[in-house]
Amino acid sequence: VSAxxxxxxxxxxxxxxxxxxxxxxxFYVLAAMSADELYGREIADGVxxxxxxxxxxxxxxxxxxxxxMEKKGLISGRWGNEGxxxxxxxxxxxxxxxxxxAVGRMRRALSTSLTSLAPGRA
Amino acid sequence: xDELYQFRRQCARQRRKERSINFFWVPLLPLVPLLxxxxxxxxxxxxxxxxxxxxxxxxxxxxxxxxxxxxxxFTMALEIAAYNLRHRFLGDFRAxxxxxxxxxxxxxxxxxxxxxxxxxxxxxxxxxxxxxLPREMREPFWEHLLTDCAEMRKQGxxxxxxxxAMVSQFVVLIANFxxxxxxxxxxxxxxxxxxx
Numbered sequence: 001v002s003a004x005x006x007x008x009x010x011x012x013x014x015x016x017x018x019x020x021x022x023x024x025x026x027f028y029v030l031a032a033m034s035a036d037e038l039y040g041r042e043i044a045d046g047v048x049x050x051x052x053x054x055x056x057x058x059x060x061x062x063x064x065x066x067x068x069m070e071k072k073g074l075i076s077g078r079w080g081n082e083g084x085x086x087x088x089x090x091x092x093x094x095x096x097x098x099x100x101x102a103v104g105r106m107r108r109a110l111s112t113s114l115t116s117l118a119p120g121r122a
Numbered sequence: 123x124d125e126l127y128q129f130r131r132q133c134a135r136q137r138r139k140e141r142s143i144n145f146f147w148v149p150l151l152p153l154v155p156l157l158x159x160x161x162x163x164x165x166x167x168x169x170x171x172x173x174x175x176x177x178x179x180x181x182x183x184x185x186x187x188x189x190x191x192x193x194x195x196f197t198m199a200l201e202i203a204a205y206n207l208r209h210r211f212l213g214d215f216r217a218x219x220x221x222x223x224x225x226x227x228x229x230x231x232x233x234x235x236x237x238x239x240x241x242x243x244x245x246x247x248x249x250x251x252x253x254x255l256p257r258e259m260r261e262p263f264w265e266h267l268l269t270d271c272a273e274m275r276k277q278g279x280x281x282x283x284x285x286x287a288m289v290s291q292f293v294v295l296i297a298n299f300x301x302x303x304x305x306x307x308x309x310x311x312x313x314x315x316x317x318x
């Protein structure tokens with residue numbers, strides 16, 4: 001029983017952290033979308049371009065990430081009219097105010113870390 | 123007089139006996155369809171055995187005709203297996219080198235089939251299998267995947283390669299979706315129904 005309680009606490013804490021912070025992939029997605037409204041393929045290309053090819057998103061992983069971010073309120077989506085086949089439509093995503101705030105928080109954290117790592121400071 | 127009475131009584135008993143129903147066979151009536159089914163099954167089995175014998179005779183005849191030429195038969199079996207894999211299970215891929223020439227000119231039946239079915243079999247299967255995914259995830263994923271497949275076809279990739287790419291991306295999508303769902307479920311159980 002105590003082990004299950006510990007597991008539950010750990011799960012809750014992990015979920016709390018994931019709700020408060022954004023992952024690396026989510027940061028790249030938000031950074032790629034900061035300019036304008038994009039759809040899945042453009043987002044994947046933007047992520048690969050921003051990370052200089054170090055981080056690529058496969059088709060299967062991209063849409064679960066976008067769905068999760070939409071549920072967290074970091075991005076919002078709308079349906080496009082152009083479809084290539086029956087039952088397939090593009091969905092255009094844009095960053096919400098919460099997403100912009102998350103990116104700003106991440107940027108501040110990164111700049112603080114980089115300042116502390118600057119030569120001559122330590 | 124007594125003899126006449128006894129004779130009449132005996133005749134009446136005989137008539138009653140003739141009019142009565144013999145109930146001995148009634149419990150066995152349900153066995154009639156079973157027996158009929160057994161007869162039909164026996165006939166079917168006999169047909170199957172006859173067909174198997176016919177095929178076996180053809181195999182023996184072919185072995186006699188091609189004795190000392192076993193690799194040809196093996197190659198033919200491989201070609202048939204590859205044909206079944208490509209055309210029956212993975213859809214109709216027209217750029218493959220082992221394709222018979224008669225399949226490159228679609229006949230009327232193939233045109234009808236193409237009219238009533240959109241995409242290859244594997245595309246239709248994946249489209250149906252993804253039905254339980256959320257629409258916000260399913261439709262853009264499907265659009266992206268079909269566009270990628272069209273690009274791979276333009277690059278000259280084989281049908282098997284494209285099919286493998288489609289299936290693997292679908293499996294990745296399902297795995298990610300299950301992971302997210304299980305995590306949400308665990309958190310919902312922990313925090314209570316208002317926070318699911």
